[in-house]
Amino acid sequence: MPGPPPVEEPRQRLHPLSPALHGAKSLAVVVAGLSWSTLSRVGFGWFAVLVGVLALGATVLAVISWYNTGYHVVGRELRVHEGLLWRRTRAIPLERLQAVEVVRPLLAQLTGLAELRLEVVGGGRTEAPLAYLGVAEATALRERLLVVAGRTSGTPEAAPPTADQPPAPPPTGHRLHTVRNVDLLVSQLLTPQAFLLPFGVAFVVAQFLSEGSWSFIAVASTVTAMAGVVLQPVRRVLDDWGFRLDRDADILRVRNGLLETRAQTVPLDRVQTVGVTWPLLWRMKGWLRLRLEVAGYSGGEPDDRNRPDRLLPVGDLSTGERIVAEVLPGVWLGALPLTPPPPRARWLRPLSRAAIGAGLDDRVFAARSGLLTRQLSIVPYARIQSVRVTQGPAQRRLRLATVHADTAGGAGAVAHDRDVAEAWALAAELTARAQQARRADGRRRR
Template sequence: MSTPEQRPETAPDVDATSQALGPAPSPAVPDADASPAETGSVAPSEQRRRTHPITPLVTGWKIVIGVVAVISAQNIARLIDDFTVTRALIGAGVLVAAIVVAIAFSALVWWFTTYMVDEDGVSLHMGVISKSREYAPRARIESVSVERPLLARILGLAKVRVEVAGGGESYLDIEYVKSADAEDLRRRILGVATSTSTAVAGGAGAVGAGDRAQEADVDESVDTARGATGAASSDGAGNTATSTSGGTLQEVLYDGVTDGELIAKIPTERLVRSLLRDVGFLLGIVVSIVGVAVAIILAIWQDGLSFAVIIALLPTAIAVPKYVFGRIESGWGFISRITDRGLRMRRGLANTRTDNIASGRIQRFELRRPLLWRTPDWTAVSVTVAGIDDDSENGAQSALPVGTREELWSTLGHLAAPLGTADDLATLEHLLTAPAREITGVRTPIRAWWIARRTQVTVLLPGALIHRSGIVSRTVQIVPRERIQELTLEDDPFGRKLGVLDLKVGIAGYTLALGSLAREDALALHGVLARDARRLRRYQDREHWPQPALRLLGSETTNSTGADSQEVR
């Protein structure tokens, strides 16, 4: 009925003031971000564009393969029994016809699919008979990722995914565009999205009086600087990191993730060793291999060895290699760099993807250290970002698949707001390495649950709520206190008897359940966190929002990381 809509992004009134007061930043950004390669892309009256003409081939193939797979999987045994040359020819003819129809169909779909990036956001029109018009307003654009599935990659194409704030399937896919164009497109969409946040920053500054003009100044200078680099090459050539001689090679290898300060780079050797040292992963593989082997043996024993049985078991047999490959892929050639739009990451072996996470959007961190990673001091970092749906392990959620201590600190330093302790690194190191029972914090008082007592502990730091858990793989969850959306206390007869309460801490995209805390502890924690949820991260005092500790450092070392990064949510 009456919903305070589009809340999380911009207050309507703030937006309005900013548009009235600071017109300078908004047109400047798309200008600066357009590279000469895109012809006529800057004009406000931009034309709708189609995706790359090869797209129907790529999408058409999927349909054909799907149809063939379904038909052959069901009837392959019969087909093989009645094999004749004529039938094979007929089959081939049908297949060709199917391919033609599929491609023609895809071409039709392609013809009616257009996209446009303008000052207001990104729009995508599609549909032949029933038209659909998707629209991503600039204020709600959260991030843009570029994905290159194998087939598209061979053809030099890429898919651009625009993530929009909101739960579930809130994204717009522009598939497929030329790889080089994809980068430009990504930059342009982010430019449009950033222009809002800088505008809002300007508006907020105006409320705070005085420093708005200065901020706008800085914005402009940053923009012109970026424009210059954009004109010089497709990537930031004025950057220290890329001014090496191997710039072009680097760019090809890392899909254009070459500007900004290097945060983490995972050598293949470390990735392979990390997988071999991941006990959970190995156990999972062993168990599933045994499971699949048993299934195959049982099936063969029951029905005898026949082609049909093998076909039927194929999906099961493929599952394990697929999982292994997925794990390898999620860390292969991983590189992350900090840019003014947050952390840019690139990964993948067959299918590659580049993602963007802005520190302001991260709701929660999870550090994971399996048993055998303790000696080499490796840690995996994954994050929860509102709006990015959980896309298994190789998505944007994994900010660092396996990182050394230095990489962990610089990733967290650039993404996470300070924990507020005297020495954050030492604190985190202690939380990760010490046995859980040696960590001071809140734990369940129930003596009978000695495993939980020894492995789970909750620590409240000035900046974040931290939950340490895990027996073999130590896991540390960091929930910034300013991100708490809602709190729920749950009581039940059992808990009343034992003197415990469950506390659920709701953040966008995740609920941290702290089970069976002592009643006083749970209530005290509830009181403190409820106050945080009420008071922190208000738009009113957005100048005081905590910022990642290393952010200043980052803007000193790379000249394109400017003051406008301050408000890139």
């Protein structure tokens, strides 16, 4: 006999200031979209009128959209209602929920608001971004959804908090690491963009002196081009400012950001690959960077800041080893058994043969590559979805082959240019270990 239907709570609206924030974002997009040449053709007065009309229209649309947008939890689903001309309702099964992120852009911080972003298994992009909610409401809803999804302990059917009953603080674990902002700044100074910037400035100055005088359009275009050069390292500093990594049971909690703060959760059982990177200029200080590939997160996000793959923006080897051991228990970064390809592989990789390698640990498969920027991919056997052996024309002549260990979260790990017999033996061993690890993982879950 079927049970009673789930209780449907009242539909909740977003914060009343949401249209104003969306209108401000639209204004920034409009101003950025109108080029310097438009300003020079129409003049400042008409340019301001054009920007004002477009911003007003965007704000009106944002108000109408806010009026038709709402959300509520029905049983084990989050339902989001939205749409202007065509209304639609999205039902998100919380069993597929991987994480909920609380994001606070600069305007949201100034107004005391936050944005909630959901990541689900198989999603093409971030699902159901609720922008914007009050900070207390966003935090409470985030914890409630994680409880219903089974990611944290608690009472799944707890009612949403009221004004008289503030939400309980999120569970706290132990701190794994806090990145020093000084190290973050220095790490971005040790990038090709930072080293090439003085040469770019010198070139601009030389051009200006040789031309005698520049027009406003020329100056503005040059400044815009220079800003594009330094944008990436500056954005990384702003994104990773105050980076903190905590562990709460089987969940990693990441907080970072200066102008836009983020509070992210990463379930350890969804980690597919741990990536380690040693940029060329960082090696003089012994620094590295750690990143994750997590099942359920969209690899097609246009903005990589929406992907919660940061594990350590910058740190030394001992810190990296300690964090890797927390994410992959029993794995020691400095003791992975990596062996190089055979000597004849130097015909394909005359400079980088000594830098690449691969090997089988008791719990993971590891593969290293790169010459100037060294990269190491670590894949637990239980996360391997398929194993492939590929050969190119040159590899066939040299009796070499490449072994790919694919995962659900991304590229996995690749062992380049192994001996053919070794490659097939490695593929067979990876397949056997992956099947055994998945069976053991299934028994633990039961």
